[in-house]
Amino acid sequence: MNPGFTGSPLDRVDHIRSDEEAYSALLSDWRARVLGLDGIAPQVAPEGGLHWQSIADIAENSELILLGIADGKPHFVPITDARGDAFRTPALWSALNSLPAEDAAIYGTAHSLINWHNNHGYCARCGGSTKLFRAGWGRQCTACNAEHFPRTDPVVIMLAEYEGKALVGRQKQFPPGNYSALAGFLEPGESIEEAVRREIKEEASVDCGDVSYVVSQPWPFGGSQLMIACVADAKTQEITLDTNELEDAMWVTKEEARAALADAPDKRFGAPPPFAIAHSLLKHWAEGE
Numbered sequence: 001m002n003p004g005f006t007g008s009p010l011d012r013v014d015h016i017r018s019d020e021e022a023y024s025a026l027l028s029d030w031r032a033r034v035l036g037l038d039g040i041a042p043q044v045a046p047e048g049g050l051h052w053q054s055i056a057d058i059a060e061n062s063e064l065i066l067l068g069i070a071d072g073k074p075h076f077v078p079i080t081d082a083r084g085d086a087f088r089t090p091a092l093w094s095a096l097n098s099l100p101a102e103d104a105a106i107y108g109t110a111h112s113l114i115n116w117h118n119n120h121g122y123c124a125r126c127g128g129s130t131k132l133f134r135a136g137w138g139r140q141c142t143a144c145n146a147e148h149f150p151r152t153d154p155v156v157i158m159l160a161e162y163e164g165k166a167l168v169g170r171q172k173q174f175p176p177g178n179y180s181a182l183a184g185f186l187e188p189g190e191s192i193e194e195a196v197r198r199e200i201k202e203e204a205s206v207d208c209g210d211v212s213y214v215v216s217q218p219w220p221f222g223g224s225q226l227m228i229a230c231v232a233d234a235k236t237q238e239i240t241l242d243t244n245e246l247e248d249a250m251w252v253t254k255e256e257a258r259a260a261l262a263d264a265p266d267k268r269f270g271a272p273p274p275f276a277i278a279h280s281l282l283k284h285w286a287e288g289e
Helices: 020-027 090-098 101-118 192-204 254-261 277-286
Strands: 033-035 052-054 064-070 073-078 130-133 138-141 153-162 165-170 182-185 208-219 225-234 248-253
Touching: 020 064, 020 073, 033 101, 064 101, 073 101, 101 208, 153 192, 153 208, 153 277, 165 182, 165 192, 165 277, 182 192, 192 208, 192 225, 208 277, 225 277, 248 254, 254 277
Parallel strands: 033 073, 153 225
Antiparallel strands: 033 052, 064 073, 130 138, 153 165, 153 182, 165 248, 208 225
């Protein structure tokens, strides 16, 4: 199983990030490529992959993050002002549905890092301004020298299963008719299994027992998250919604899930897009893997 936003071909070359001389050499490499963006959405090349520009075409004052190296060529992305950019724009949604998996993985990393830089211009310790360092994989305070690094927030995303059916729900912002797995952030002092049970209980009032891990996925939207997909054994099937979280929830059969994943004309509900881990999780469950 290969969830969306995984499988990047880039070597992240961590050993170069703290080597200013080596980083400068990569910036001077005529073969270097820079990811093309429209705001924070990826530019798509005519052949369908990401659009890469020559570093010679980039403004000299651009701040560049080193994404990694492939085929001997360094790959960068510029730090753009992406604050306020919405995730569910038609252009971005269309691009994510068409990009090859490895390109989506590269873009996901770039998106997460750009958002992090946009939100960390000032030091959380003293309030001083921060500057890029470690080839774009950190920021350092210009006042107290505190070092800040990108973080990933863990999120559980899960299906509760009861007598051969799975619990799916929808939020108001979902496309009409679409349902997905339930999800929520892990809280301090909480295990993955505890978070799965708590979130299902809070959102749908369904009690669960055993929890099985399935797969994980980096998710670059709404911050930088690690989606941890699980299946939980439900003890009850009665649903009472937390309407602050969900607009609706229902139990679906494997046949109904397969119809949704296949986008069948008679499908009961719309499935999450293929690049979302909820799609991979629903497929895993429906196919009995």
